[in-house]
Amino acid sequence: MKKIARFFAYFLGIALIVLAAGAAWVQFSPLPTFETRSLNLDIPTDPASLTHGRDLAILHCGHCHLGEDGKLSGRMFSRPQDAFGEIWSRNITRHPEKGIGRYSDGELAWLMRSGVKRDGHLAGYFMSSLHVSDHDMGCIIAFLRSNDPVVAPSESDPPQPRYSFLARALIKLGAFKPLPYDGMPVAEPPASDKLAYGKYLVTGCYECFGCHSKSFETNDMVNPEKSEGYLAGGNPVMDEDFKPVLSANITPSNLFGIGSWTEAQFGQTLRGGLRPDQRMLSPVMPRFASMSDEEISAIWAYLQTVPATDTRAAMANQ
Ligand code: HEC
Ligand code: HEC
Structure with missing residues (x-):
């Protein structure tokens, strides 16, 4: 009887140590980084493409990135008490350091397809549009680089994500990962179809x-x-x-x-x-x-x- 009790005490002790080590790994070791690439994309310059890019960027990106200054300067996306913790969308105006001045066109396109930022960290499954065509993506990028007031350089510098334990565990265990994009061109069907x-x-x-x-x-x-x-x-x-x-x-x-x-x-x-x-x-x-x-x-x-x-x-x- 004593033996069995001792066995359980050992077992419980070891299980607790393993759990604590696992929790510490999730909470304190750095998050994984992933491959970053630069896609080769045509960026159009004609006015019709810029207007189209503006419509897409404001409707699609604006939903999450429109800040209080009326520019795409970022805002709170999920709150500290939400399941994945406190996450802010980022400043994607033309600001050279605080905005997307740091990104090349090809890096922006890679992020939008795979969900991986230029620093190799995951931006989140909500940030990727695997199915947006090369043409539409080119129009969006052309607009982000334009002189439109919505993307004029903003000084806003939203906080880095403070992921919850759950979000960190999902990223570390590979449940949240980059989308499987092979780098091939994405065509869009003709309007006649x-x-x-x-x-x-x-x-x-x-x-x-x-x-x-x-x-x-x-x-x-x-x-x-x-x-x-x-x-x-x-x-x-x-x-x-x-x-x-x-x-x-x-x-x-x-x-x-x-x-x-x-x-x-x-x-x-x-x-x-x-x-x-x-x-x-x-x-x-x-x-x-x-x-x-x-x-x-x-x-x-x-x-x-x-x-x-x-x-x-x-x-x-x-
Ligand atoms: C559903 C919400 C959502 C939508 C829609 C969205 N984003 Fe984001 N985006 C985010 C969040 C949240 C982050 C910050 C993630 C992080 O900090 O890791 C982000 C990060 C980024 C970054 C990374 C900037 C950096 O500092 O590395 C870029 C660039 C970006 N988004 C561009 C876009 C573009 C362009 C569009 C439209 C095609 C778009 N996003 C649509 C929520 C969104
Ligand atoms: C950012 C999220 C979001 C996107 C993107 C979005 N919708 Fe909606 N849509 C909603 C919500 C939320 C409602 C309900 C609003 C309400 O009841 O007041 C809604 C309502 C509607 C309705 C009204 C239907 C009804 O019975 O009341 C239609 C139609 C609709 N959406 C079509 C579309 C189409 C088509 C697209 C793409 C071109 C689209 N939506 C994109 C969130 C979205």
């Missing part, structure tokens, strides 16, 4: 699927269509005051999706945020004011091909 183009806009260019599937945590960044609850909504997206707003079901479900809408109503909602029933959507849903009829029509056509899912989602916001 309406369904393919619509799918590109939803999964690549505007990343509607990110907010509109079940949860950021279960989204499949590599194969967006395999995300849990693809486009069926219910994802709590934080507004500026960190209040969750559930995303809407945008599958063609007649009950809870956009099944009973017309294309014209859909376009009006996307551009101005006004639903067919005259309810104004939360500002968390971007206003795609500059979207062309061609883009809206392609997104609409593609959404009709997505399986209708009868999930009640954003109606809870009413």
